[in-house]
Amino acid sequence: MKITISLAQMDIAFGEPTKNFAQIEPYIKQAAAAHADIVVFPEMWNTGYDLTRFSAIADPDGQQTRQLLSGLAKKYQLIIHGGSVAIAQNGAFFNTTYIYGPDGKLMTTYQKVHLFGLMKEDQYLAAGHEEDHFAIKGINATSVICYDIRFPEWLRTLSLDDSRVIFVPAEWPTSRIPQFRRLLAARAIENQSFVVAVNRVGNDPDNPFGGHSGVYNPMGDELVTLDDQPQLKTIQIETSETDDARGFMPVFADRRPELYR
Ligand SMILES: O=C(O)CCC(=O)C(=O)O
Numbered sequence: 001m002k003i004t005i006s007l008a009q010m011d012i013a014f015g016e017p018t019k020n021f022a023q024i025e026p027y028i029k030q031a032a033a034a035h036a037d038i039v040v041f042p043e044m045w046n047t048g049y050d051l052t053r054f055s056a057i058a059d060p061d062g063q064q065t066r067q068l069l070s071g072l073a074k075k076y077q078l079i080i081h082g083g084s085v086a087i088a089q090n091g092a093f094f095n096t097t098y099i100y101g102p103d104g105k106l107m108t109t110y111q112k113v114h115l116f117g118l119m120k121e122d123q124y125l126a127a128g129h130e131e132d133h134f135a136i137k138g139i140n141a142t143s144v145i146c147y148d149i150r151f152p153e154w155l156r157t158l159s160l161d162d163s164r165v166i167f168v169p170a171e172w173p174t175s176r177i178p179q180f181r182r183l184l185a186a187r188a189i190e191n192q193s194f195v196v197a198v199n200r201v202g203n204d205p206d207n208p209f210g211g212h213s214g215v216y217n218p219m220g221d222e223l224v225t226l227d228d229q230p231q232l233k234t235i236q237i238e239t240s241e242t243d244d245a246r247g248f249m250p251v252f253a254d255r256r257p258e259l260y261r
Helices: 017-033 051-057 063-076 146-150 152-159 174-191 240-248
Strands: 002-009 038-040 079-081 085-089 092-100 106-111 133-136 139-143 165-170 194-199 201-203 208-210 214-216 222-225 231-238
Touching: 002 017, 002 194, 002 214, 017 038, 017 063, 017 231, 051 085, 063 079, 063 092, 106 133, 146 152, 146 165, 146 174, 152 165, 152 174, 165 174, 174 194, 174 208, 174 214, 174 222, 222 231, 231 240
Parallel strands: 002 038, 038 079, 139 165, 165 194
Antiparallel strands: 002 231, 079 092, 085 092, 092 106, 133 139, 194 214, 201 208, 214 222
């Protein structure tokens, strides 16, 4: 199956959700003009890492985000992978993904499982604990967030549901972009899946963020890698390449889960 994917590599206005909510429609419009099946945004694009102000700026129950993404998915007739946003829910804050289909209905949600202590997420956010699965044109897909890619056991767990595409919204600092690219390639190779990563660009008061959003095939090749400027890039993948990889080398069948912990 051919799937057309648009990577919306955006800058994020620090702590200014109103500005950020206004930013996303032009990317979606451009993706629709490129006939994308799905457009993907980066991590926590509503607020950036303005963690100390979450009580004022995190989206209550994700309501504003959900309404906006649902309406835009329907208007432009494509799947919107909403990267992630900071939301307030049940007295805590979560780093949350919403994915909407062209019918305007929620396909799945995800909350970041591994909180990133280096950027103080563990002090301000609560961790998610659930898998997420959805399908694009009948092809199974799953999604994680940024630091989660350092935990191969988690991406393997998600991939066991016959997932063929792993989405990775990120807010990954420039200094570790080489690691970002190697980790994404490794997760693609070991799970014999496509990996689609969208990182932000620009700066916050603590870090520059390096972009280099990319799409990796099941061999770990970078099919496309962006630079560090805001842009939308559209690429088509052929998901039968995951069948070829899994048929040639049956890694999933050769697993020995009884030995693992
Ligand atoms: O793992 C890393 O080096 C970066 C992770 C990160 O920036 C995040 O999870 O937001």
